[in-house]
Amino acid sequence: MANNAYEAGDFKKAEKLFVDLIKQLLTDGVAQSHNSIIHISAKLANLYAMFNEEVKAREGFHFCIHHLETKIRKGEDDFDTLALYSLILSWFGDYVHGRGDFTQSLALFKQSHEISVKINGKHHPHSLLQLNNMAAAYTLMNRLEDAVDCLNTALVLAQEVQMDDGMKDLPYYFINLANVYLTQVEKSAADAKELLKMAENSCREALKCAKVVDNRDALIQARKCMKQIDSYQIL
Incomplete structure (x- = not known):
């Protein structure tokens, strides 16, 4: 439902549904570092970027990247984790690019590209x-x-x-x-x-x-x- 609302352009509804979904997953015992929660958190970060809620957007992207990098350092470098990492690096690159930081966006796009070439x-x-x-x-x-x-x-x-x-x-x-x-x-x-x-x-x-x-x-x-x-x- 959250993804449907997002695709339909009902972004405020999508935000609420994504937040509720994360709460439910955590209640069910899913770890914060699970790829499903990281993916939803990245979608939320994109929404906050659309809403110009800069602090929430940056914190969201940093949360996702931190957990993914921690997992990869521990050897959890399966296809799904690396694909998600490449995707979120690209999204964060788009975010900082739109804020005028082209040096950082270039570095993020390069890193995303390197991972994508490796796995895809x-x-x-x-x-x-x-x-x-x-x-x-x-x-x-x-x-x-x-x-x-x-x-x-x-x-x-x-x-x-x-x-x-x-x-x-x-x-x-x-x-x-x-x-x-x-x-x-x-x-x-x-x-x-x-x-x-x-x-x-x-x-x-x-x-x-x-x-x-x-x-x-x-x-x-x-x-x-x-x-x-x-x-x-x-x-």
């Missing part, structure tokens, strides 16, 4: 998502070449195996790559024409992929990207 493989959608997240952090740190490298790697890997979730995200990777090229255009007049051409090519690929996977949101974003490129009037 480099082609897994979660591994690819972390490359995309790393690119976002690099872009805002003005490390644009690193951002391009991450996105190009994600694009190559996604197309090598073509997992469903990875292909669904593929248009966004092309759009993000185009946006990095546009950022480079603003900073470098010397090769602006070439960069705009690369941005245009990336946007066209995004449009093509969005149509193939029937991703309406990506299609809208790709069209906006093309309009932005056209506005430069250098091509």
